[in-house]
Amino acid sequence: MFCIVAFxxxxxxxxFSASNRQLAREALDCVLRRVTLRPCNTGxxxxxxxxxxxxxxxxxxxxxxxxxxxxxxxxxxxxxxxxASSIWSVRGLYLFYTSGSCNGLNQAGFCVFDPQxxxxxxxxxxxxxxxxxxxxxxxxxKGVDLSGFPVLNQDATDKIVFIGCxxxxxxxxxxxxxxKLVNKYKVSLTFQNYPVKEPTDYMTRVGLCAYQQDxxxxxxxxxxxxxxxxxxxxxxxxxxxxxxxLGFDTVKLNLCVAAPQTEETAKKQMAExxxxxxxxxxxxxxxxxxxxxxxxxxxxxxxxxxxxYWLR
Amino acid sequence: xxxxxxxxxxxILQEGQGRKKITYFDNACQSLRPRQVLEAINQYYLKSSAxxxxxxxxxxxxxxxxxxxxxxxxxxxxNAARKEEVVFTRNTTEGINLVANSLGLQKDxxxxxxxxxxxxxxxxxxxxxxxxxxxVKIVPSRADNTFDLDAFEKRLxxxxxxxxxxxxxxxxxxxxxxxxVIKKAHQNGSLxxxxxxxxxxxxxxxxxxxxxxxxxxxxHKMLGPSGMGVLYGKYQLLEKLEPFxxxxxxxxSSTYDSCEFLPPPEKFEAGxxxxxxxxxxxxxxxxxxxxxxxxxxxxxxLLNETITAEIKDFPRLKLxxxxxxxLRGGIVSFYIEGVDSHRIALMLDQMxxxxxxxxxxxxxxxxxxxxxxxxxxVSLYFYNTLEEAALFASSLKxxxxxL
Numbered sequence: 001m002f003c004i005v006a007f008x009x010x011x012x013x014x015x016f017s018a019s020n021r022q023l024a025r026e027a028l029d030c031v032l033r034r035v036t037l038r039p040c041n042t043g044x045x046x047x048x049x050x051x052x053x054x055x056x057x058x059x060x061x062x063x064x065x066x067x068x069x070x071x072x073x074x075x076x077x078x079x080x081x082x083x084a085s086s087i088w089s090v091r092g093l094y095l096f097y098t099s100g101s102c103n104g105l106n107q108a109g110f111c112v113f114d115p116q117x118x119x120x121x122x123x124x125x126x127x128x129x130x131x132x133x134x135x136x137x138x139x140x141x142k143g144v145d146l147s148g149f150p151v152l153n154q155d156a157t158d159k160i161v162f163i164g165c166x167x168x169x170x171x172x173x174x175x176x177x178x179x180k181l182v183n184k185y186k187v188s189l190t191f192q193n194y195p196v197k198e199p200t201d202y203m204t205r206v207g208l209c210a211y212q213q214d215x216x217x218x219x220x221x222x223x224x225x226x227x228x229x230x231x232x233x234x235x236x237x238x239x240x241x242x243x244x245x246l247g248f249d250t251v252k253l254n255l256c257v258a259a260p261q262t263e264e265t266a267k268k269q270m271a272e273x274x275x276x277x278x279x280x281x282x283x284x285x286x287x288x289x290x291x292x293x294x295x296x297x298x299x300x301x302x303x304x305x306x307x308x309y310w311l312r
Numbered sequence: 313x314x315x316x317x318x319x320x321x322x323x324i325l326q327e328g329q330g331r332k333k334i335t336y337f338d339n340a341c342q343s344l345r346p347r348q349v350l351e352a353i354n355q356y357y358l359k360s361s362a363x364x365x366x367x368x369x370x371x372x373x374x375x376x377x378x379x380x381x382x383x384x385x386x387x388x389x390x391n392a393a394r395k396e397e398v399v400f401t402r403n404t405t406e407g408i409n410l411v412a413n414s415l416g417l418q419k420d421x422x423x424x425x426x427x428x429x430x431x432x433x434x435x436x437x438x439x440x441x442x443x444x445x446x447x448v449k450i451v452p453s454r455a456d457n458t459f460d461l462d463a464f465e466k467r468l469x470x471x472x473x474x475x476x477x478x479x480x481x482x483x484x485x486x487x488x489x490x491x492x493v494i495k496k497a498h499q500n501g502s503l504x505x506x507x508x509x510x511x512x513x514x515x516x517x518x519x520x521x522x523x524x525x526x527x528x529x530x531x532h533k534m535l536g537p538s539g540m541g542v543l544y545g546k547y548q549l550l551e552k553l554e555p556f557x558x559x560x561x562x563x564x565s566s567t568y569d570s571c572e573f574l575p576p577p578e579k580f581e582a583g584x585x586x587x588x589x590x591x592x593x594x595x596x597x598x599x600x601x602x603x604x605x606x607x608x609x610x611x612x613x614l615l616n617e618t619i620t621a622e623i624k625d626f627p628r629l630k631l632x633x634x635x636x637x638x639l640r641g642g643i644v645s646f647y648i649e650g651v652d653s654h655r656i657a658l659m660l661d662q663m664x665x666x667x668x669x670x671x672x673x674x675x676x677x678x679x680x681x682x683x684x685x686x687x688x689x690v691s692l693y694f695y696n697t698l699e700e701a702a703l704f705a706s707s708l709k710x711x712x713x714x715l
Contacts, residue, residue, distance in 0.1 A: 043654060050655040054662025057710055064714045 002045050002075040003030035005082050023048075098302050100295040106136040120293040122280025123168035123196050138277040139290035145272050148265065149190045150211040150218055156188040158304055161285040163278055165196050166203050166225050166233055171282040173294040175226040178284060181300050191222060194273055196281055200233060202257065204266045209256035210248060217246050313607040318695050321346035321599075325695065335666040335700040340482050340510060340643060340673075340691030342532045345596075349535055352595035356588035364587050366561065375587050382594025383577075389597040390527065390544050391518040397550065399543040399577040400590055404509040405432040407528030407543035408476070410580060411505055412436040414553040419445035421473040424502075426451045426459065428483050428678040433476055433507045447471070456634040457481075459488040465496060472502045479527075480510035483675045484633025485616075485643025485691075487511065494523055503549070509533055513693070514612060514641055516605040519544055531589065536596035540589035543580070550576035557582040608694040612642035615692045615701050619644050622705035626712050632687055642692035645673075651715045653686040656708070664707045666700075 007027035014021035026047075030040040049071055057064035067074065092102035092111070100119035102111035108120045141161060162178055164171035182189045195201045203225070211218040224242055225233065232238040244250050256262055276283070276290075284291045286303040301309040319325050322344045327333045336344060356378070362371035364379045380395075387395040401407045413436075417423070423437045427450050437448045449467050454460045468475075475497045480487040490506060497504045505526035508517065512527075513534035519527055526549070531540035545553070555562055555573060559582040564572040573579040600608070616637040623629060623646070632645040647653055657670035669689040672679040679686060690704065 046652050046655055047658060050652075050658030051662050053655075053714065054659035057659065057714055058663050061710060061713060068714050 001072070001079040002048065003027050003034055003040060005075060005078045006044075006048055007031050008082060008086075098299065098307070100293075100299045106290070106292045118293075119295050119299075121170055122282070122293050123165055123170055124280040136290065136292060139283065139285075139292070141276060141285050141288055144275045146190055149192055149269060150207060150215070150222075152182060152189040152191075152215075152219055153186055154188055156186055158185065158187040158287055159190070159285075160187055161190045161192075163192050163194050163273055163276065163281055163283045165200075165281040166193055167200050167230060168196060168281050170280075170294045172226055172230075174282040174284065175222075177294075177297045177300060179223065180297065181304065185301075185304055187304060192269060192273055194270060194278075194281055201266070203233065204270065205257045205262050206239070206243075206253070208262055208266055208269070209253050210243070212256065213248055213253060217248060220246050221248075313603060313611060313694065315611070315695065315697055318346075318603065319697075321348065322695060323347060323350070332665045335664065335696075335703060337666060337668045337690045337692060337696065337700070337704065339513070339693040339696075340533065340689060341669055342538070343513060343535050343693055344695070345535055345537070345592075346599055348599050349537065349592045349595045353537055353588045353592040356591050363584065378594075379585075379587055379590045382590045382597075385594045385597050386542055389517070389601060391520050392544055393520055394547060396576055397519075397544055397547050399545065399550070399580045400585060400593075401528070401541040401543050401580075402539050402586075403530040403532070403541035404507055404528045405541075407526075407541055408433055408505065408507060409436050410543055410556040411474075411476075411526050411528075411545075411553070412440050414556050414580075415474065415503075416552075416554065417444055417446045417473060420447060420471065422447045422449055422469070422471040424449050424451055424464070424467055424472050424475045424477075426477050426488070427453055427681065428457065428481055428675055429476075429478050430482055430507065430509070431674045431676065432509070433478055434677060437476065446473075451477075453486075457484050457632065458486050458634055458639060459493075461489060461492060461496075464493065468496060468500045468502065470501065472497070472500060474503045474505060476505040477507065478510070479506040479508045480514065480641055481633075481675075482510045482643070482673055482691075483678060483687075483689075484645050485510070485640035486633050487515070487639075487641060490524070491522055494525075498523065510641070510643075513600070514605070514608060525549055531593045531596060534596055535599055537586075537589045537592035540586055540593050542593070545576070547576060550580070553580075555579045555582070559583050561585070603694060609641075611694045611696075612692050613638060615696055615698065616640060616642060616644060618698060618701045619690060619692075619705060622702075623708055626708070629712070644690040644692075645687045647684060647687045648712065648715065653688045655715070656688045656711055659711050660704070660707055663710070664703055666704050666707060668704075 007024060010020050010024035010027050014024040026042060026044045030042055030044045033040045033042070053064050053068055056067055095104050096102045096111060096113045099105035100114065101107050101117070102113060103109040106120060108117055111117065146161065160178060160182065164175060178189065181187060193204045193207050195203060207218065207222070210221050221243065224246065240250055243253060278292070280292060282294060284300070286300060289303055291299065298309070305312050324344050325334065325336070356375070360371050360374040360378065362369070362375050364372065364375040366372070383398050384395045386398050390398070392398060399410070401410065417440055423440070423446055425433060425437060425448060437446065440446045441448050451464045451467055452460060475493065477488055477493065479490055494504045503525040505528065506524055508527050508529040510533065511517065512529035517527065524544070525546055527544040529542055531542070532538040562573055562579045562582045564574055566572070620631070620637040624631065624635070626648070628649040629646055630649065633640050648656065653670040657668050660666040660668055669691065671686045673687070673689055
């Protein structure tokens with residue numbers, strides 16, 4: 001058992017040190033002999049045991065005596081720990097690949113491949129404190145009325161519901177990826193602006209009116225809003241000229257935005273969004289599964305087309 | 313002998329340069345080198361890097377002179393009759409192989425060796441047995457591993473062409489009674505070759521006084537450079553020997569189908585020689601002579617007595633060779649029952665940077681015959697100190713408690 005543990009440990013140390021690399025080779029030879037049911041007669045176990053005992057004995061004779069007596073059981077303990085940590089590592093790697101986090105979808109614990117937890121960052125809702133903080137498992141589309149929301153490729157089988165915020169960095173990072181998915185796999189996309197960060201709630205009304213006026217132009221408008229500098233979104237003149245440039249009838253549009261009925265509809269839609277129990281943007285539902293925060297492209301693609309999406 | 317002053321001559325014994333202070337007890341394998349030897353080697357490459365003998369220019373003349381001086385110094389060191397009796401080889405092994413292959417041994421000639429020869433003085437004869445049909449006979453040692461002169465005499469018959477013995481054993485440090493062996497062998501009409509690899513570094517050698525026929529030893533065990541050895545041979549015997557290796561620098565002249573060899577030692581020194589090694593060897597011999605073999609033997613005995621007294625009563629510890637340290641020169645070889653010797657050696661190294669040899673020390677035949685897996689060999693030299701001996705003993709004591 002010692003050979004296996006030593007091979008893994010020395011193999012890692014060997015990346016940085018030539019002497020450890022040589023020892024790792026010896027350990028590998030020993031491992032191969034053990035695996036093929038041959039005796040490990042290279043003396044590697046003996047050599048390493050002696051080195052370890054020599055190191056320990058000058059610090060604690062009792063410790064060295066204990067180690068010498070229970071070397072094999074201790075090696076077994078380390079072997080089991082190695083196996084457990086290896087399985088855990090493989091699991092973490094798999095979860096990172098499929099969900100963007102070593103700990104699983106939307107789980108914010110430390111992940112060595114994403115130490116800053118960037119794929120779980122959200123722009124949180126400005127809500128009062130709650131006794132029970134929101135949980136990923138509470139997120140749902142059940143009971144949410146999505147009629148009247150801007151939707152693209154409505155008849156597609158696979159459905160994405162995207163709750164985002166024009167002004168939020170994480171949404172702005174996610175939106176192009178989702179658009180790429182929609183273009184590539186022709187899935188249905190429902191988008192709703194939820195202004196969590198800045199007082200840009202009028203943008204929701206702009207979107208509502210734009211969609212009512214021309215659905216195709218609405219998506220062009222959305223793409224433009226996410227592509228432009230954030231500062232432009234606060235600039236009424238830029239907004240007007242952009243809408244005009246996209247071919248909207250800005251007079252009608254402005255009247256629509258100012259209409260109390262529009263305000264009412266926007267509030268109603270935002271209330272529907274709240275029913276999903278989302279706690280920050282971006283929150284993307286892919287066929288009902290919620291993804292909170294800006295995930296890597298592969299995570300969305302895997303949910304739509306499976307683990308080997310890139311083969312399809 | 314001022315040990316502290318002597319130790320200053322050995323750069324590797326100084327602390328620093330990224331290494332802890334070492335306790336070097338592997339001198340039977342290879343000794344350390346003093347600054348004087350290193351400087352002599354360097355001097356060749358720095359000041360006179362040229363061919364000896366064959367060129368006429370000033371550098372060549374300088375090298376020729378230096379090498380000749382080294383040969384003369386070694387001849388004097390051995391008390392040889394003349395400097396031409398000193399043949400430069402790569403090591404003891406080459407010297408023994410030279411004699412084995414050049415002596416003109418015939419089928420059924422007997423070569424007598426002991427039961428604890430280094431592979432260097434076993435394999436060449438085994439090979440000759442296969443090649444020409446000589447008979448290799450073994451002289452068993454006494455129970456305490458000392459040389460059994462009676463057993464030797466019993467095997468000494470008229471078929472014995474050569475007696476080839478390790479003068480001092482690298483296994484346990486036991487030295488054979490060379491003078492008596494040579495006397496009895498010569499009375500029988502047999503030649504004698506002594507493997508002096510473990511003798512030349514530690515004892516005064518007097519080949520003329522002993523009437524030895526051949527003596528082989530290495531530079532690297534006696535402060536000299538690696539890859540440099542010496543074969544001493546009586547001149548009249550060397551004259552009769554066929555060259556072992558032939559080529560450049562071994563002949564007076566050659567035609568397309570014949571050649572005329574130079575006299576000894578040149579006819580045995582084929583090809584470009586290790587001139588730096590020769591100069592280094594000369595410096596080593598000079599250094600040892602200045603220290604003096606009386607002082608060397610005294611210091612080694614003191615160390616051996618100290619270590620033996622400290623460890624002899626350790627549980628499960630078995631000493632190889634006689635109990636009396638006076639009979640073991642600078643070697644303390646032992647094993648602890650049930651403990652791998654390599655483990656002890658590695659632990660000593662890891663614990664206190666004490667460097668010893670473990671295993672079968674190229675005397676596999678003896679270990680196999682005695683069914684012993686191996687031993688730890690502490691081999692001492694005059695630059696070792698009592699403090700080092702004490703450190704070794706205390707470290708081994710700790711290991712004994714743990715294992």
